[in-house]
Amino acid sequence: MRAVILLILAGTLLASVSHAGEHHIGMAGTAYAPAMVEAKVGDTLVFANDDTQAHNVLIATVGFSTDLGKQDPGSQTTLAVRKSGTFDVECAIHEGMHARVVVRP
């Protein structure tokens, strides 16, 4: 009985660990790729500037609003998503550069 409980606990722990994932978002060609991301609470978004010019990550959606600052080529920034909902990502430098992130519980 005790072994069964331990196995269940271990399974639960492994399942929760596997939920926390990383989502890599590139910026080459002045476009976020992918432009649509589905994540879960606890996941991390990794924004990698693989372009040849500076970009930025600005989220202006109320409740999620964050500005990660100017990001030079070759650098990356991370953002942990800690609550569910949908928010838009935009580059403060390039008006047409957008992505959307849907965070599920």
Added chain:
Amino acid sequence: MRKNVAISLAAVFATGIAGYTLAGPDRVSFPRGYAERFVLYNTVDRPDRKTIRFMYVSPETHTKAKAGEPAPDGTILIMEDHRAKLDASGSVELGPDGRLVPTGQISNIFVMEKRAGWGEAYPPEVRNGDWDYAHYLPGGAPKADANFDGCFSCHRNRAGRDFNFTYAKYLLDREGK
């Protein structure tokens, strides 16, 4: 001919200089009592600066503002920087929602205001519609060494939505557009 060119260049240069010197408290006054009177429409975490930005809009124009349209004449937008709460190691603390936790310590107050005709003072490559800017310290004193080049150049990146980042987005989201 050479003299005419020299005079023209001097006039252009003088216009440019005059334009830049207009930005600041001479035009955009400190909106006293804004924290009580204005509408707080968003807060923006700035983790790299350990700052949370409180975004306010003037209530008189807010009631007339519509998504996808230029902000009404007379609109005042304020970005009030609060220092974030830090832990013992100097790292930012996060609240239960994963957001930075603001303290009452305000470091800067940036004001942008829109008045019909204000933009005419600036050369086309600088102009932000009819918006102008000012930078104040807590208490309302103008920041002595304020430089507005960054305001104009950064906000030009949103020429397609009336030169602002968060307010236009707020209106679009509010109206589901």
